Amino acid sequence: MTGYTVFLDRDGVINHDSDAYIKHPDEFHFIPKSPDAIALLNAKGFQVILITNQSAVGRGMISGRTLDAVFKKMTHGVEQAGGRIKDICFCPHAPDQGCNCRKPKPGLILQAVERHGIDLNKSFMVGDSAKDIECGKNAGCAVSILVKTGNGEKALAALTEKGIAPDFLARDLYEAACWITANFSTGDMVP
Numbered sequence: 001m002t003g004y005t006v007f008l009d010r011d012g013v014i015n016h017d018s019d020a021y022i023k024h025p026d027e028f029h030f031i032p033k034s035p036d037a038i039a040l041l042n043a044k045g046f047q048v049i050l051i052t053n054q055s056a057v058g059r060g061m062i063s064g065r066t067l068d069a070v071f072k073k074m075t076h077g078v079e080q081a082g083g084r085i086k087d088i089c090f091c092p093h094a095p096d097q098g099c100n101c102r103k104p105k106p107g108l109i110l111q112a113v114e115r116h117g118i119d120l121n122k123s124f125m126v127g128d129s130a131k132d133i134e135c136g137k138n139a140g141c142a143v144s145i146l147v148k149t150g151n152g153e154k155a156l157a158a159l160t161e162k163g164i165a166p167d168f169l170a171r172d173l174y175e176a177a178c179w180i181t182a183n184f185s186t187g188d189m190v191p
Helices: 034-043 064-080 107-116 130-139 152-162 173-183
Strands: 005-008 047-053 087-091 123-127 143-147 168-170
Touching: 005 107, 005 173, 034 047, 034 064, 034 173, 047 107, 047 130, 064 087, 087 107, 107 130, 123 130, 123 173, 130 143, 130 152, 143 152, 143 173, 168 173
Parallel strands: 005 047, 005 123, 047 087, 123 143, 143 168
Antiparallel strands: none
16 A cells, blocks of 8 residues: 555646647646645655546547647656656546546546555545546545636535535645645544
8 A cells, every 4th residue: 555645637736727628738838836736745755646537539639649748748847846746547538428437437546546556545636626526525535625726616616516515625736735735744644
């Protein structure tokens, strides 16, 4: 079993989202301090795994090769800040394809759990959408955090309507990372 794991959504959490999708590395732009947030988590002993729906692949808007190039730009920027993303788990399917990996279904997190021996009682899901928070809860993550960047404000309203509450509401990924590292040491158990 590994220690603590922070699952992160990508668009709207790490980088600026786009209604037209991120279809090329040139369209990928970090939200300020998000690479620093990942570096902070790593420095405090938390491993970071990306959990992201990328339906632009299933919709035929982007190739797997181009998506890899976007991921490489992201991981390179994170590494330049001193951080590391341990793994990238993504759903390439369009919403109508009926897969088990598209958030809010827990498939991506469960893939990562199996691959890396993750203890969900020591895991966090950080996202900007209702489906991110629902995915974390559906998978059994101990803590789900909603960030206000991206679709965060709209997601909060949708979650409230469903009677679901994130465990913490953060301004952005950096504030989420600061809260996680201030409240949970890698030697403690998540409540």
